[in-house]
Amino acid sequence: MSNNNKTYKIILSGGGTGGHIYPAIAIANELKSRFPNAEFLFVGAKDRMEMEKVPQAGYPIKGLWISGIQRQLTLKNLMFPFKLISSLWNARNIVNTFKPDVAIGTGGFASGPLLQVAASKKVPCLIQEQNSYPGVTNKVLAKKAKKICVAYDGLERFFPKDKIIKTGNPVRSSLLDIESKTAEAKDFFNLKNGKKTLLVLGGSLGSRRVNELIEKELEFFQMQNIQVIWQCGKLYYHQYKIYNNTKDIQVCEFLNNMDFAYAAADFVISRAGASSVSELCIVGKPVIFIPSPNVAEDHQTKNAMAIVNKNAALIIKEEDLDVDFESTFLKLSTSLEKQKELGENIKKLALVNATNQIADEVEKLLKSK
Template identity: 50%
Template sequence: MAKRIIIAGGGTGGHIFPAIAIANALKQQDAAHQILFVGANGKMEMEKVPQAGYDIKGLDIAGFNRSSLIKNIGLPFKLAKSFFQVRSIINDFKPDAVVGVGGYSSFPVLRYAQAKGIPTFIHESNSFAGKSNILLGKNVTKAFVAIDGMEKFFPANRVVITGNPVRPSIVKAEDVPKAEALRFFGLSEGKLTVLAVGGSLGARSINEALEERLSDFVKKDMQLIWQTGKTEMDRWKKQASGKAGIWVNDFITQMEMAYAAADIVVSRSGAMAVAELCVVKKPSVFVPYPFAAEDHQTVNAKKLVDKNAALMVKDSEAKEKMVDAIFALADNRTQQQQLKGNIEKLAIVDADQRIADEILKSI
């Protein structure tokens, strides 16, 4: 029987892409399921979700601004307004279930659904649960998590280990011929290729570390696929101008091509980046974003480092150590194979289907 399901949350690709993957998995089970997304006005979900073919309603809500307390003056009013908007959306749509994927827009939606007795589910992608999810987790039907040990955040009898949903195109990245992927970026075959990604806004520490050593990549006859993010893109492009074997842009639309072309990846360690790198089995150097809530990116990276499945360089030490760590790994084929073999063991490729199954059998 067809169900009506709301998926709430967003703010970053790390929340939006798993949400879309879950929606797709639900529709695969039964195309008659009706799915409505709820996000925050002005955030990237308002663009990405319609592109994926789903309807979305926007809330006038903002998160707590840690850097500028004065910007939080209007927060109680926005929160109150969002609860009225949520009430209207839920009462109109009459969902059989509400799924929260993280991001501050998920909180009022799930809170109201819980008050109405509607089954609620959360997906916690990180190894350290966010505050909203911890609060909501006390009353959810199921809490879907990426790794074991999450009972310290959620009631043990409601925790289901599913892994993190990865975009289908990423799962199929290993089917892309490497030669084709290198051509996509205008690069040559037979040269070691490094992929550097810092998220949609970029990672200053990664970008600045690369900026200072671009000529060393050229001297070593290594290639670089450099996703800079939007912040100061012109600066990074200027530095790379005229240097052979370096592709640079603010965003990579076809990440499966980037993964297929890369021999080594340097990346932030958000939950989705980690999940994707496990699936594509790449030797990786993580530079955790140090200001993530509860420093969860460092926790994410350490889980892999402890299993000899990745390397890690602190953000504060990136300028001094990151590129040398890349070059040392590039020169050590044995270590590359060890990291590749160990990270592959952590891959989960069907998390979206596991989550869809659990939702549908619980409602």
């Protein structure tokens, strides 16, 4: 489909959390394999994790002075109009200088100003909405976008129907064949044979409530003869690293080798951010979702319930953790039949060609110019 020698200029924006960053990187990697001569530029929020993760993936990035609006009245909210004006101004300079052929937004604060400016300059824009309930940024950008790639049904409530393409969420290509990596993964994490392994994912920054739960249940896991890979997040690592390498617990700030983490796991406890849900569908491991209640429109609960309703995962709400966690976990960990059923059902929901399909849509936009 592609004319490989084209020197397209492709600008991507998305960030704030891994859920916005990794899809953007996955899309860029696929486009780079199709157009080796293309030039890429990422745009992120100055003080967020994309400023570190994008260069690690081999791409240049420019930062905007932007953040979201807080729910309560804070100094940050008072600064928001100034940040927005500054970001629009800087985004205009970036677009004028780089002159992109296409702009791709994966959500997060910085993608708003960048795509707003790109669209006003007649640059064709594609947005990729990971969640079952879109964020404010993508709802606003939908009017300007040419294509909107989504992962869930029913999003015509928020977006123009004729622009929607259901592709699924882009995931790291390393996750597509984890079955072959189990032995290597167990060595990598120094895991004991004959013990089941629990993987705990609290999101890239970490989850206070999930971490409190895991700390409280460490003795319980030991009694069940379970070893734990505990990704506690950047904000909490200093607090929980004391448990690292004690009682078969491995505490990690961040997991750079997610393919090994998934391959080693027998079951998973996870937040229900869109990227995590998509990855868990692809790897097909039994999972208990603990959705964050502190997100817009409670979209993590909606993401999780889309899976739970297909008998493909279990869910415990934060307010029920103290009462329900141990009984729910035992129901899963002691039943091979339940593990097999959930693993098989969640795998049926995977949309494995998402990255390719999104890249196809970008390619159509490039060729329509």
